[in-house]
Amino acid sequence: MNWLGLPARAEDKLAQVVTDALGRRRLRHAGVEVSTRARLMGLPIVSRCDDSRIMIGDDVVLCSHSRWTALGVAHPVVLRTLRAGALLAIGRGTGISGGSFCAAVSIRIGERCLLGADVLIADTDFHALDPACRETGWDDIACAPIDIGDDVFIGARAVILKGVRIGDGAVVGAGAVVTRSVPAHAVVAGNPAAIVRSRERGTP
Numbered sequence: 001m002n003w004l005g006l007p008a009r010a011e012d013k014l015a016q017v018v019t020d021a022l023g024r025r026r027l028r029h030a031g032v033e034v035s036t037r038a039r040l041m042g043l044p045i046v047s048r049c050d051d052s053r054i055m056i057g058d059d060v061v062l063c064s065h066s067r068w069t070a071l072g073v074a075h076p077v078v079l080r081t082l083r084a085g086a087l088l089a090i091g092r093g094t095g096i097s098g099g100s101f102c103a104a105v106s107i108r109i110g111e112r113c114l115l116g117a118d119v120l121i122a123d124t125d126f127h128a129l130d131p132a133c134r135e136t137g138w139d140d141i142a143c144a145p146i147d148i149g150d151d152v153f154i155g156a157r158a159v160i161l162k163g164v165r166i167g168d169g170a171v172v173g174a175g176a177v178v179t180r181s182v183p184a185h186a187v188v189a190g191n192p193a194a195i196v197r198s199r200e201r202g203t204p
């Protein structure tokens with residue numbers, strides 16, 4: 001029993017139903033195209049620029065609260081588009097725990113991917129490298145699309161940087177910093193991430 005006088009499981013279910021409804025409302029209010037079959041566990045943080053798109057597919061699970069994910073999350077899922085024309089798309093059946101997803105041009109995440117706790121994916125450096133150019137807007141800020149294939153597994157706290165493509169079935173180790181593209185079915189780890197081995201389709 002808890003302070004509401006409910007058994008723990010009933011309280012948990014109630015919290016899930018309430019946060020799913022509130023989270024969905026929050027996403028829709030921000031203009032996110034979210035499937036009725038997506039599941040929100042806890043409230044994500046979202047901001048969408050005008051004339052940009054955030055799309056969340058069928059059976060996507062966004063977990064924004066430590067209560068519902070084994071490792072816990074440092075903060076809720078953060079979904080942002082940063083400028084007009086940007087796209088952030090999360091494919092059917094993908095599961096995400098916490099983490100930040102910031103698109104200035106395009107981030108596409110495929111189907112059935114697993115993104116461990118607190119992954120960070122950003123397709124831009126956010127700031128110009130040259131201090132003299134830091135007040136001039138987007139013109140001097142490097143941006144390049146990120147494309148993540150289907151069935152990709154990204155370990156906790158990995159960082160995926162601009163311009164990276166990750167092939168179908170690839171695995172990214174916990175804490176990896178991925179600066180270069182990853183072939184399909186490769187296992188990469190470390191900083192900068194390097195191939196540790198390759199998986200044949202259907203093997204562990």
Ligand SMILES: CC(C)(COP(=O)(O)OP(=O)(O)OC[C@H]1O[C@@H](n2cnc3c(N)ncnc32)[C@H](O)[C@@H]1OP(=O)(O)O)[C@@H](O)C(=O)NCCC(=O)NCCS
Nearest residue numbers: 071116117155156171172173174175176187188189190196
């Ligand atoms: C990447 C991973 C899947 C590799 O597992 P594996 O195939 O069993 O690989 P091994 O443990 O045999 O390691 C192979 C090599 O890669 C290195 N390695 C493995 N994971 C690493 C990581 N995250 N960072 C740096 N190096 C790593 C190992 O030290 C080893 O190096 P060596 O050959 O020089 O000894 C695993 O280590 C990992 O990071 N899993 C992610 C777990 C996670 O975050 N889950 C999400 C929960 S929400």
